[in-house]
Amino acid sequence: MDLNVDFAGIKLKNPLVGASGTFGYGLTYEKFFDLSLIGGFCTKGLSMKPREGNPTPRICETPSGMLNAIGLQNVGYEKFATKKMPKLRKISTAVIANFFGETMEEYIELAAKLDALEGIHGLEMNISCPNVEKGGAAFGTDIRVTEAVVKGCRAVVKNKPLIVKLSPNVADIAEFARACEGSGADGLSVINTLVGMAIDIKNRKPILANVTGGLSGPAIRPVAVRMVWQCYKAVKIPIFGIGGVASAKDVVEFIMAGASAVQVGTMNFVSPDIIPQLAEELPELLVRLGAASVSELVGVAHGG
Template structure:
């Protein structure tokens, strides 16, 4: 019997598989296909103070081994999330709910985090300072250690619940941003968000996406995510949720060996709605094959090669 549970800053997950924010809504569509309780936790669609329709269409484009999205944080706004979406999910899922929190200013982040943390349904706050598709005066808050520090500081004081900062890969030095968040008291990190990219329609001679650029996700970014989780793991002591291109149980184990305590499954949910369940259910047999008795024991295991060689 393989032990699959992991612990994220005091929150116990029965397994490390978590659908990633923005690829799973609030679970409604997936609950028609399978019992959500097979999942370790659920990271819900990003939440802002005001309802948002997002960016103009088209806002999806295909890429080699992945996709671009420029959705732009479409969501119903925090009031509807608190009054309708979270109660619905709580009634259909017993495990930890991770509230993914967006914002356009340190004040909005703080207020959104405070209100969401006050909900008994929410176990962890995942603070998205890395959406590439909304623009706050031309930057996103995860793009520099200074702005990441400012948001972490703003949200840290408003709740005792674990705060995980979701980091952008579109930075020069991910370790520096990771350390900045840890230094301000973040309980954990989630990385990576999508990589900025674009495509051009050669017949129309213009960008495919109305937003011009979008965020790249899917198997194409798995190696980038692994490298960044690896670097963050070396830089900080707080737990890391690894995210980016995971499509199989093997990918999830790889992410954990790079340093992730839990693993988010993103774009895979969109092309195979059973992906998160399939990965969670494949883990025990894979662990047995690999001689893993307790999955929590492999977090960062690949870093040991430097000490043993």
């Protein structure tokens, strides 16, 4: 069974990639499995300077999902490049650097640095993180700002595929997908978390210290599948389907909706070896569905 996927030039040995924010810098998962078994992973969102993140409580379980407001905690570019990359270069898997900035300048400066960093296979721009007041939300929910930041990064990212991770917290995601494609993006990641909140009824206040958080997990899967469907109709560039993938069936569902590959997020927390497990289960399901490869199923639900 051919599980290989070429995602905007990133060679994935299977269509299963660890989603940013659930996969650390990859190395966290080495104690559970051999990282070369998976298609790749997206790093925790990187910023120029290290960030300490939000106060606690940062997470809260919800029906078939969870809310998080981690606040973009990360080690910063320098530490990532000097401490994590030497180890990651020895592993045969695609390393996609997820990044964000608080200003247009920071986005562009960081994009240029990551483009030049040896061992990074692709860049994933986070324009949609809803957690930090000054951070992602503004970039990913205003179409002109989205275009400007994608164009700005595109101009300096000369060697590697540039993927934009879209916010679902917009009225028409297809419009944003088209804007990214028109601004030079090579691929899309659909979707980031949905803004949600939960109340502690005993104490009569929000559970999360940040008040709102990003909803993820199987609960959001139907929304994500719908948005992948809409984006597939709107653009030609490849799409990562993201949102509550928990089984091989879910992987195929996203692919049929139009995803070229999927990212597994929240379920890594529950079953840390879920990605290699899915890689093992996927061929059997594809055979049962009469498919000879992953690529022949991309977007088939849209008809001929």
